[in-house]
Amino acid sequence: MVNEYHLRTPLKDEDIKKLKVEDIVYISGILVTARDEAHEMALETLGKGQSLPIDMKGLALYHCGPVAKKVNNTWRIIAAGPTTSMRMEGVEAEFIGKTGVKMVIGKGGMGEKTAESLKKHNAVYAVFTGGAGALAAERIKAVKEVYWLEELGIPEALWVFEVEEFGPLIITMDSYGNNYYKVRMDEIKERGERIKKEI
Amino acid sequence: MKKVDKETLTGIFYEMIKTTSTTIPLDVYESLKKAYESEEKPAAKKQLEAILNDIEIACKRGVPICQDTGTPYVFLELGEDFPVKAGIVDSIKGALRKATQEGYLRPNAVDPFKKKNSGDNTGRYIPWVHYDIVEGDELKVWFMTKGGGSELPSTLIMSTPLEGFRRLKDGVIDTVVKYGPLPCPPLIIGIAVAAGGDIAMSLAKRSLLRPIGQRNEDEEIAKMEVELLNALNKLELGPHGFGGQLTALDVKIDYSHRHPATFAIGIVTSCWATRRSSAIIRPDGSWELTSKHIYCNNGSKHIVG
Numbered sequence A: 001m002v003n004e005y006h007l008r009t010p011l012k013d014e015d016i017k018k019l020k021v022e023d024i025v026y027i028s029g030i031l032v033t034a035r036d037e038a039h040e041m042a043l044e045t046l047g048k049g050q051s052l053p054i055d056m057k058g059l060a061l062y063h064c065g066p067v068a069k070k071v072n073n074t075w076r077i078i079a080a081g082p083t084t085s086m087r088m089e090g091v092e093a094e095f096i097g098k099t100g101v102k103m104v105i106g107k108g109g110m111g112e113k114t115a116e117s118l119k120k121h122n123a124v125y126a127v128f129t130g131g132a133g134a135l136a137a138e139r140i141k142a143v144k145e146v147y148w149l150e151e152l153g154i155p156e157a158l159w160v161f162e163v164e165e166f167g168p169l170i171i172t173m174d175s176y177g178n179n180y181y182k183v184r185m186d187e188i189k190e191r192g193e194r195i196k197k198e199i
Numbered sequence B: 001m002k003k004v005d006k007e008t009l010t011g012i013f014y015e016m017i018k019t020t021s022t023t024i025p026l027d028v029y030e031s032l033k034k035a036y037e038s039e040e041k042p043a044a045k046k047q048l049e050a051i052l053n054d055i056e057i058a059c060k061r062g063v064p065i066c067q068d069t070g071t072p073y074v075f076l077e078l079g080e081d082f083p084v085k086a087g088i089v090d091s092i093k094g095a096l097r098k099a100t101q102e103g104y105l106r107p108n109a110v111d112p113f114k115k116k117n118s119g120d121n122t123g124r125y126i127p128w129v130h131y132d133i134v135e136g137d138e139l140k141v142w143f144m145t146k147g148g149g150s151e152l153p154s155t156l157i158m159s160t161p162l163e164g165f166r167r168l169k170d171g172v173i174d175t176v177v178k179y180g181p182l183p184c185p186p187l188i189i190g191i192a193v194a195a196g197g198d199i200a201m202s203l204a205k206r207s208l209l210r211p212i213g214q215r216n217e218d219e220e221i222a223k224m225e226v227e228l229l230n231a232l233n234k235l236e237l238g239p240h241g242f243g244g245q246l247t248a249l250d251v252k253i254d255y256s257h258r259h260p261a262t263f264a265i266g267i268v269t270s271c272w273a274t275r276r277s278s279a280i281i282r283p284d285g286s287w288e289l290t291s292k293h294i295y296c297n298n299g300s301k302h303i304v305g
Helices: A013-018 A036-047 A085-099 A112-120 A133-139 A180-198 B006-022 B026-038 B042-061 B088-101 B161-179 B197-207 B219-233
Strands: A004-008 A024-033 A060-062 A067-071 A074-079 A103-106 A124-128 A140-147 A158-173 B071-079 B128-134 B139-146 B155-159 B187-194 B248-255 B263-270 B275-281 B287-289 B293-297 B300-304
Touching: A004 A013, A036 A085, A036 A158, A074 A133, A074 A140, A085 A103, A085 A112, A112 A124, A112 A158, A133 A140, A133 A158, A133 B042, A158 A180, A158 B042, A180 B161, B006 B088, B006 B139, B006 B275, B006 B287, B026 B042, B026 B248, B026 B293, B042 B293, B071 B088, B088 B128, B155 B161, B155 B197, B161 B187, B161 B219, B161 B263, B187 B197, B187 B219, B197 B248, B197 B263, B219 B248
Parallel strands: A004 A024, A024 A060, A060 A103, A103 A124, B071 B128, B187 B248
Antiparallel strands: A024 A158, A067 A074, A124 A158, A140 A158, B071 B139, B139 B275, B155 B263, B187 B263, B275 B287, B293 B300
16 A cells, blocks of 8 residues: 655654655654765765764655755755666765765666665665656755855756755655565566567 | 848747747647646656646746757758848857857767867857758748757668668667667657768658658558557657657658669658747847747746747
């Protein structure tokens, strides 16, 4: 059965345990964005024994490069849909382990390495509707901070968003090792082979 | 008579870019809405609902539909007597800079070797501009902002002629299956058969400009478009991979005459947020949109173009 949850950060272990693939979630609290370069920079920083500019324990990580505009010294987020998560597959498992994020949000799903890390660290992966940048921006109530803006530029910087009812998010990888997209894509591949014979 | 100049053109292109980035073409909107109304699978319906919400928020607030505001592609039909010629690309670049500054476009032009973002959506060969010189004194413009995520699956197949159509059909199914949810389905698929790889990819990309539901004028090609569209929708990949009836919004096929020994197949995918507009500009600087969009003003939705 598919359930709908409304959660608040910091996410607790029991919140995560409830979530199963295909569940719908809306999240309020703090989201931190990171895409390719911010992941690399975060792991480099931690590798040198330094700490990150923000403690991400219990927070949600968002694969996103926003369109942002500064109006009277305040950042306004104009569009902020998810980016393709698979690009972070090589580094996400380590990132989850070292930062303590409890939810990774992006689009398209992720691979085996991440699935194992989510299981090991009791965390989940959720999909936000790809392309829905204006809807995402509407749910971002404020920019709390932005780090590494100078070094990485607007899309790649580490943005800290305060969000309200951010969603719909659909869980596609849960803390029990289930990977919704993997199962689905195996089915679709089989169906594709059958369809090719009919055309 | 007043003659159009570079500055006026910049203003017109800026308006076109704004429209392209913030309002979805009417044909795309109507197809998505129809699918939402008839979709029965809850997860797929939820995705279509979020998509329609996004489109409405973007047009009400005048903000980009998607944060990936794409790579700018411009297709021109330039009348030989139109007053501005060489200056057109300068005008487009000016418009792109302004639209980026104003937050209608995210800076998306990156130097691959120096790894530096130009910051204003202009750069080497960007915008990508295709010209056809025609008789007359008007300029017709098609503008497309092509998302990066949906560009990843684009495929070139260099087939031998005897295997050509088999490989085309297999290639379309394989491409959509292989990339699954990544290019943000429901998709529009552009396909072209041509003499060379470059021609095939270019025509496939350009075929995305044709509105949804508008079939190729050639009956045989139109039949193949429908056959492939129906086949893709039997995959049950659905909106963002959550199943249901709608994997592809449409399939478009174009071609060039080919070399007797070649059969190049270009396959280009475009996301649900296919953003395009077109306009006609007259020599006196008057102009109008020739594409239809949904547009919201003071909370009410109507159609422009």
